[in-house]
Amino acid sequence: MRQAGRALPEYRALKEKYTFLQLVQTPDLATEVTLQPIRRFDFDAAILFSDILVIAEGLGQRYEFRERGGIQMEFLLKTQADVDRLEVSAVNERLGYVAKALPLIKKELAGRTALIGFAGSPWTLANFMIEGGGVKDYTRAKALYYSDPVLFGRLMDKLSQAIAGFLQLQIDAGADAVQIFDSLGGILSDGNYAGASGAWIRRIVSSLKKQVPVIVFGKGVHGNWDDLVATGAQILGVDWSIRLADVRKRLPRNVGVQGNLDPFLLSTDPETVAAETRRILTEMRGLKGHVFNLGHGVTPSATLENIESLVNTVRSFK
Numbered sequence: 172m173r174q175a176g177r178a179l180p181e182y183r184a185l186k187e188k189y190t191f192l193q194l195v196q197t198p199d200l201a202t203e204v205t206l207q208p209i210r211r212f213d214f215d216a217a218i219l220f221s222d223i224l225v226i227a228e229g230l231g232q233r234y235e236f237r238e239r240g241g242i243q244m245e246f247l248l249k250t251q252a253d254v255d256r257l258e259v260s261a262v263n264e265r266l267g268y269v270a271k272a273l274p275l276i277k278k279e280l281a282g283r284t285a286l287i288g289f290a291g292s293p294w295t296l297a298n299f300m301i302e303g304g305g306v307k308d309y310t311r312a313k314a315l316y317y318s319d320p321v322l323f324g325r326l327m328d329k330l331s332q333a334i335a336g337f338l339q340l341q342i343d344a345g346a347d348a349v350q351i352f353d354s355l356g357g358i359l360s361d362g363n364y365a366g367a368s369g370a371w372i373r374r375i376v377s378s379l380k381k382q383v384p385v386i387v388f389g390k391g392v393h394g395n396w397d398d399l400v401a402t403g404a405q406i407l408g409v410d411w412s413i414r415l416a417d418v419r420k421r422l423p424r425n426v427g428v429q430g431n432l433d434p435f436l437l438s439t440d441p442e443t444v445a446a447e448t449r450r451i452l453t454e455m456r457g458l459k460g461h462v463f464n465l466g467h468g469v470t471p472s473a474t475l476e477n478i479e480s481l482v483n484t485v486r487s488f489k
Contacts, residue, residue: 178437178473181207191236195222198272205276209284211475212482216285216348217276219341221269223291223352226333227300229262242304249301254326262333263340273344285348287386288341292353293330293375294368300326309358316367323367331371335378342382350386350408351375357391364389369398376403386429390467396421411466416454419461427460432481434465437473441480448484 182204185194194200204220224234224242233245248254263270276286291299298309315323338349356368368389376385388408389399399407400423409418409430419428432451436444448463455461463485469478 177469177471178475178478179207179211181211191222194220195225196268198268198275201268201272202275202279205272206279209280212478214284214482216287217280218287218350219269219273219276219289219346221289223289223296223354224299225266225269226262226290226296226330226337229265229337230257230259230329230333231261232257232300242299244300244303247301247303248297248326251322251325254322254329257326257329257333259329259332259336263336266337266340269337270340270344273341273346277345286346287348287350288338288346289350289352290334290337292351292356292368292387292389293327293334293371294359295353295355296330296334297326298355298358309355313358313367316363327371331374335375338375338379342379346383348384348386349379350388351404353387353389353392356389357393359392361394364392364395365398365401369395369402372402372404381405388429400426406460406462408464409466414454415451415461416458419455419458424460427462429462429464431464431466434467434470434473437465437477437481438470439477441476444477444480445484448481449488452485452488 185200185204189200194204201220205217208214209217227234227244232248235243237243246253273286273288280286294312298312301311301315302309334351341349351372353368353372356364359367372387376387379385384405385403386406386408387399387402387404389395390410391412392399393413396418404426406427406429407422409415409428411431411433415428415431422428432448436447452463
């Protein structure tokens with residue numbers, strides 16, 4: 172359950188002592204935050220505590236979080252010179268703290284719980300790196316895609332190489348599965364998703380050669396199921412705005428689905444959470460290849476009681 176730590180008092184206690192980036196970049200702290208939801212809820216899988224923008228940092232474009240929220244990039248990608256200064260060869264060395272954290276997490280999990288690594292997709296990262304955070308409507312990556320396909324391709328090539336290398340680093344360090352988050356995939360038109368995003372994800376998935384299962388989550392990418400299947404992912408994450416059973420029936424049998432409870436429900440009450448969880452499980456009854464999860468990350472307003480209700484409902488469902 173991505174970002175489950177947001178709801179935990181033990182995580183909030185750490186945030187009073189350390190910045191978010193300190194938690195991400197310090198292996199012992201990243202290990203602790205990764206394990207906190209497992210200790211409390213005993214999930215079937217732990218997801219590495221990190222951030223999709225570590226790839227930008229690894230390429231040489233550092234970032235930070237403003238005091239009042241929002242992402243601040245050290246500089247924005249505006250020209251060919253900005254793209255050219257991104258260093259793919261330096262990524263894994265700069266992100267060595269992740270390679271150090273994963274074995275620590277694996278040791279604590281002791282084979283009882285799976286460990287999932289992750290990265291952002293090239294398209295989603297390109298939007299943040301070109302435009303920064305806290306933007307109402309992301310348009311500049313789209314503009315680059317249409318107006319300068321050569322430069323767009325150069326940027327996406329660098330991002331694809333960096334992400335593939337970073338996911339391989341995580342696999343080598345013990346990740347049992349990896350997930351690619353295309354959180355801004357839904358801002359693309361149906362006809363351009365494959366060219367602007369899907370094809371680059373496919374390149375990354377292909378490079379990993381099925382060493383571990385790969386999950387691809389395309390938020391809002393509902394008109395492009397064939398393009399998502401074409402990425403080669405073994406599992407597709409599905410957001411909460413579409414009926415999961417309908418998606419399951421459209422996909423090949425060898426492609427699983429993950430999802431898709433509305434994260435907002437974790438801010439309501441345990442009875443509502445249980446009812447909606449049972450509804451999804453009932454609709455998915457008899458349909459193989461389903462990993463129950465949220466349709467996106469845990470919201471800051473989620474309560475412990477509601478998360479517990481979700482977990483208990485899934486585990487007791489027959």
